[in-house]
Amino acid sequence: MAWQSVAAFWAVSLVFVLTPGADWAYAIAAGVRDRTVVPAIGGMLGGHVLATVVVATGIAAVIAGTPEVMTAVTVTGALYLAWLGIATLRHPPTPQIAETSGDISWIRRAGKGFGVSALNPKVFLLIVALLPQFTTAGSGWPIGWQITALGAVHLIGCAAVYAAVGLSARRVLRARPSAARMVARVSGVAMIGIGAVLVLENVL
Numbered sequence: 625m626a627w628q629s630v631a632a633f634w635a636v637s638l639v640f641v642l643t644p645g646a647d648w649a650y651a652i653a654a655g656v657r658d659r660t661v662v663p664a665i666g667g668m669l670g671g672h673v674l675a676t677v678v679v680a681t682g683i684a685a686v687i688a689g690t691p692e693v694m695t696a697v698t699v700t701g702a703l704y705l706a707w708l709g710i711a712t713l714r715h716p717p718t719p720q721i722a723e724t725s726g727d728i729s730w731i732r733r734a735g736k737g738f739g740v741s742a743l744n745p746k747v748f749l750l751i752v753a754l755l756p757q758f759t760t761a762g763s764g765w766p767i768g769w770q771i772t773a774l775g776a777v778h779l780i781g782c783a784a785v786y787a788a789v790g791l792s793a794r795r796v797l798r799a800r801p802s803a804a805r806m807v808a809r810v811s812g813v814a815m816i817g818i819g820a821v822l823v824l825e826n827v828l
Contacts, residue, residue, distance in 0.1 A: 630777060633758040637778045641785045646705050649814045650740045651786045653712060654733065655793030663730045665786045667737025672782055674742050675751045676775030680768045702819040704743045708736065709815030
């Protein structure tokens, strides 16, 4: 696999990651609410790992070739995003200077982050559509290994951007509780809006 292909994929992947969406909304909420953004970001990265594995093993091709399954995955993800958005609006996260978190809360936050990315059709469709295009047949690397390597490049970009978004929200908004609540509400509305659009696109 040529380094030019890796560089080209990284550039396209970075543009995708830098586009605000449900992942940004959750990273911002975690930065405002949580003592650390590690569980939330780790969970979201886990969702990207799952999507990469699905593509590398060929399962994605089967799912993408079955419209009913693809629609079910998309609608499930959209409903999950809407549910998170509603929960955020009902209980907007506020800055907590001294929050104590146990193992269960870390697992719960990571689980929500995993759901945000694993059930996000935008993530799944991007990886399904992009990864195979940057592989090279006959390069000496099996296609599965090439997809895994490209997925690792994608994960590095995701980790950097999500951490920057979450930590920026933490530093800027913790001193401004009213602004933090407003941003949290905007994040909730964004998640509901993304979910509604995805449902309408697949139902109508």
